Amino acid sequence: MFVLRRVLQAFLVLFFLVTAGLYFIWYQLNPSPPDQQVFLNSMVLTMDQENPTAEAVLVEQGIIIAVGSEEAVLSQASPEAEHIDLAGKTLLPGFIEAHGHFPGSGLSAVAADLNSPPIGSTLSIKDALSELKVMGDATPEGEWIIGFGFDDTMILEKRFLSKEDLDQVSTEHPVAVLHISGHMVMINTLGLEIMGITHDSKDPTGGEIVRDSKGNITGLLKEKAQDPVVAKALNLSLPRIAEMLKKSQQEYLEKGVTTVQSGLTNIDKWKPLAFAARFGFFPQRLVIWPDISMADGILDGTVETTDSEKLTVGALKLVSDGSIQGYTGFLKEPYHQQEPDRDTDYRGYPTMTREKLQDIVTRWHASGRQLAIHANGDAAIDLVIESVAEAQQQSFRSDPRHILVHAQMMTDGQLKKSGALGLTPSFFPSHIYYWGDRHFNIFMGAKRAEHISPMRSAEELDVRFTMHNDTPVVPIDPMLLVENAVERKTSSGKELGVSQKISIESALRALTIDAAWQVFQEGNRGSIEPGKFADFAILEENPLAASGKLRNIQVAQTWIGGVKWFDRNQL
Ligand SMILES: [Zn+2]
Incomplete structure (x- = not known):
């Protein structure tokens, strides 16, 4: 009897220690914000077209409850509210990665x-x-x-x-x-x-x-x-994955990115990733785009994909061609300069047959879900448009928001058709900066190179769009994207496609509210409005009044759900 009691006691102590340990880890990973916080002394760029600027924001338990002048916001705050003086810095909604492969950038750790x-x-x-x-x-x-x-x-x-x-x-x-x-x-x-x-x-x-x-x-x-x-x-061991996660979450925090994306996730990877997001192994909110290996399971309900504040399982990601700079983008006209062993009429190829693409697009569209299809070349973009048109013909949906990922060589005619079908492009204007000189001289030639990532055309044709770094293809850097879209300069300083420049405001919208809209999350993030998550990027300088290069504007702080996860002063 005595022994049994000792064993029971030991068991209870162990149980208590494990529970306390788990609670401690959970609390470390998921600190809760104070009851109320007032962000003061700031230039707030809300991305809300009704009220584009404000002075202060009131947050309650991680959710924005008031936005406006300091006087108006302070009058609504409780006397105990924590005051956060932003010393004249600019507050923006946290940046949303419209397309990328989190935590791929952490690959540099291994x-x-x-x-x-x-x-x-x-x-x-x-x-x-x-x-x-x-x-x-x-x-x-x-x-x-x-x-x-x-x-x-x-x-x-x-x-x-x-x-x-x-x-x-x-x-x-x-x-x-x-x-x-x-x-x-x-x-x-x-x-x-x-x-x-x-x-x-x-x-x-x-x-x-x-x-x-x-x-x-x-x-x-x-x-x-x-x-x-x-x-x-890339089937890495757990310790190597943990190293990657640690590295990439920090890189994103330092750039003010509060929603990250795993834009082609397979059936083996999605559960550990979803677990890591839900349990708080990284602070950002995660959007998973399942790949084809998850499609049947989602359709027949055997793969359970309930969304939460930290996790969204969204569009089915398909890939219809390759990359222009890899000579695998599928074009209507041949490449400008061919690789040595290629025929002169080589124009890349589709990575999915028309029939296979049509089959999955039709079934997925009819189920009421969203698609995100990678297409760089104009011939691949045609394939996507045709298959979505056919799917719409069979079962019409007024707002499917199927995403054309990269849409690099998209023509104005294709933009018009896309708008009518409810297709929305996510552009990769880093192509201009990183590959623009080679697009001009080698891959596309002058005329086509000038028209890559046609964001001004999209704006004029009223087709809502976003932009992305496709990290780890290039490093995560929202402010460099803004600069690329606004200046359209290659890394050697040459202007490429002056007529496709967009304004700083449009570029910022493409990284915030439009990026939230594109993944059906505009109700909870993407702008500074009551009812939305307190996810903020605090910039050292107002981009709309930047004195130097846009890419040099640093992120001073990054907040997610009312918790400060990054502070440049504490680096
Ligand atoms: Zn990608």
Whole structure:
């Protein structure tokens, strides 16, 4: 009896300690805001067209309850309300990532960064290989050595890495180098063996196992041929995932981003990600775009996707072509300058057949849900428009908000059709900055390059749009996006498509209220209005009255649900 009592006591103590420990962790991860907070002494850009500016904001338990002049707001606040003096800084709704792959940017914590300037420092094959070797030394036995951000058009040799190059990095580890476009991968001989790719392997539909002029496999895999490799190489261990999450959430906080997106999430990844978002392993709100592997489960109800304040499971993400700078964007006219082994009339290819695209678009649209379809080339954009038109014909919906992701070569005619069908583009104007010079000289030629990311046309045709960095394709940087949209300057300083410039106000809307609207979340975020989450980006300077470069305006603080998660003064 005595022993039993001792055991029971020990059990109770243990139970108490575990519960207290879990509560402590939960509280650390999810601090609650004070009852009331008044944000004062600020220039508030509300993104609410009825009341575009204000002086103060009153927040109650993480939700905005009043916006207006200091006098009006203070008169509604309780005497105990905490006063937050913003010292004249500008308060904006927290930025919303309209399209990206959170926490992909944290990959730099576990993989070699092979970006070339202006993002990184890789200038040659030699640079890339030595970075990979350094990463190889830190990679546990048997795991993949991963590199990312490699851009063949930016290095001295102007070519891809071959399997022979990568064999110099390691013959004991498989090596995978992700191309900056996200649409191709280069692997070493061991990697090919592990993936079962041999001389006799056939190209998968919508993909290429690239061969040299003698028919030998080079180690470069494009589009559908890269998918299994990426899935295998990025199947990281838990400690490596935790490192990625830690790194990426901080990068987003420092840029004032309060809603992040995992814009192509598969059936294996979505549950851990959703758990991490709900439990507060990162403070941002998360939007998941399921990929095709989740589609049937969502349609038949076996995949449960209830939304919460921290998590939205939204549009089904499909990919209809590749990337222009990877020569896999699907165009109506041939590329301006072709790669050496290509025919002169090569114009890229679709990654999904018309029939397959139509089938899933029709079924998904008829279920009342949203689609987000990647399309860069104008021929791919046509495919998307035609399939949505057909789906609308069969079951009309007045406001489906299907998203055309990137819409890089979208023509004015396509914008008009899209508006009528309820399609909304999310543009990637960083293309102008990072690839604009090469679009002009190499891929698209002058005329087409001037028209990439046609945001002014969209505005004039009354087609609501957003913009994104597609991080980790390029680093998360909302203010650089604003500058790209407003100035349309390439990284060498050349103006590209002056007639497509938009105003700073429009650009800010595309990152806040329009980005909330595009994912059906405009009721709870995207502007400073009563009833919405107190998610704020506090900027050092008002972008509408910026004295210098827009990209140099720093985020001073980032607040999510009334909790300050980032303060530049405390770095
Ligand atoms: Zn993407």
